[in-house]
Amino acid sequence: MTLPFPSLEDLVNVISSTVDYIVNIVYNTIRGALIDFYNWLMASIEWLLNYIRANLPFVISVVLTWTALYKSVTAENIPLTRRIMNILTAPLFSMFALSLVDALLPREIKLPRYSYPALAIASVYAETEARAEYIIRHRTGYVVEAEAETEARAIYSLGS
Numbered sequence: 001m002t003l004p005f006p007s008l009e010d011l012v013n014v015i016s017s018t019v020d021y022i023v024n025i026v027y028n029t030i031r032g033a034l035i036d037f038y039n040w041l042m043a044s045i046e047w048l049l050n051y052i053r054a055n056l057p058f059v060i061s062v063v064l065t066w067t068a069l070y071k072s073v074t075a076e077n078i079p080l081t082r083r084i085m086n087i088l089t090a091p092l093f094s095m096f097a098l099s100l101v102d103a104l105l106p107r108e109i110k111l112p113r114y115s116y117p118a119l120a121i122a123s124v125y126a127e128t129e130a131r132a133e134y135i136i137r138h139r140t141g142y143v144v145e146a147e148a149e150t151e152a153r154a155i156y157s158l159g160s
Contacts, residue, residue: 035114038113038114039113039114042111042112042113043111043113045111046109046110046111049109049111050108050109053105053106053108053109056101056105057097057098057099057101057102057105058098060094060097060098060101061094061095061097061098062094064090064093064094064097065090065091065094068086068090068093068094069086069087069090071086072086072087072090073087
């Protein structure tokens, strides 16, 4: 005779599957949040460094011009013609320094992002031709399709 309530084994199975389900959801949620936070942090630092890189040559140019003009105007032992020449040539030297610093710095700073692994999919056409495709599925449903894994990663990193 079967009892009207579930057995102890059924209760253990239900509880263990519920715990596994909750742990999986919590793990995926925390993992996704950490990945998104890391990507956001890298994007923010990247924006800040690119902003500094864009304005640093101009700051150096202004500081050099200001320093040269201040030194030439406040110096007591320099003749007037030399002061005038310093005032006229200081912006030219600072523009040279601007172009030199601008040439030495990288054009753009790109920091690494976390990308999801690409999954290989074989597509069959007309029963004789198969083509391998790589897709990346983001946890929010974003999908990238490409014909090579590195291409899929590149497309995904550009999209995020």
